[in-house]
């Protein structure tokens with residue numbers, strides 16, 4: 001077949017795809033009506049996950065899993081926008097890694113609201129000015145994002161999904177590499193690139209700013225002082241900076257886990273994760289006995305963090321992630337056992353343990 005013939009076939013297929021997408025949109029519209037009538041959540045992470053898992057299993061063609069996920073992300077984003085004016089609040093500004101995580105989960109068709117800090121994200125969702133919020137919870141190099149952990153203690157919000165995003169920081173500037181005297185970035189990004197900075201710019205002034213996007217802006221404004229920034233390629237593009245080196249983080253696999261917070265948690269999908277908080281009595285052996293609850297029920301605990309309670313000095317709150325859904329009888333049993341040994345247990349939600 002020559003090029004024109006092949007393209008004719010592609011045009012035919014695109015026509016069929018568009019007709020099918022329109023039929024899908026009609027059905028999605030009906031789903032939206034049913035959900036509004038029955039007071040159900042528009043965003044259904046368990047359904048999205050089941051749909052993606054089924055398609056990836058069924059796929060026998062050339063498209064890799066990554067492409068199928070990306071294509072369907074946008075199809076379902078369009079569906080969400082058809083069903084409702086979905087508003088997603090995130091830790092801004094635009095171009096931040098959190099913004100990119102939010103787009104990875106909700107696609108380009110929904111509305112996004114950048115907010116200046118974590119508390120505002122929690123607050124806007126709790127006041128229903130936004131439907132969902134996206135906040136970072138931990139980074140594979142730098143560990144927990146403490147402020148997010150702390151906000152869960154008093155928040156009525158639940159976790160309904162997680163997002164894993166590979167963080168590849170780049171060096172960006174409007175000056176040649178030899179003229180760089182200062183490096184602007186968010187403290188997390190500077191920490192993720194600590195080794196690289198020491199090796200390549202041991203004498204540079206490190207300037208901590210509120211976000212990597214702000215760092216890019218400052219690098220643009222302070223060209224005369226030899227300013228450069230470390231952050232996302234999206235931030236470099238926003239401010240017209242040249243990417244001088246890509247992927248400069250010390251660990252190639254540097255990944256941040258983000259959470260989607262909303263009014264309700266997510267129903268079981270068969271492969272889930274549960275997050276909870278607990279506080280123990282100040283007695284010998286309390287923590288051991290609390291954790292034994294999980295061992296007794298053979299529950300895999302994939303994460304534990306401790307944070308000062310902020311109510312009494314030297315009193316702690318523990319943040320734990322478990323494999324399984326809180327409706328699974330085993331997880332339920334483990335949590336009931338945990339409650340016997342704790343002064344407080346707060347379930348933060350169960351959500352698909354998606355590895356994307």
Ligand SMILES: O=C(O)C(=O)C[C@]1(C(=O)O)C=C[C@@H](O)C=C1
Nearest residue numbers: 031043044045047048076079080
């Ligand atoms: O099945 C639903 O609940 C829908 O709203 C439809 C749909 C989809 O496009 O398939 C869209 C958004 C939801 O998050 C999940 C799935």
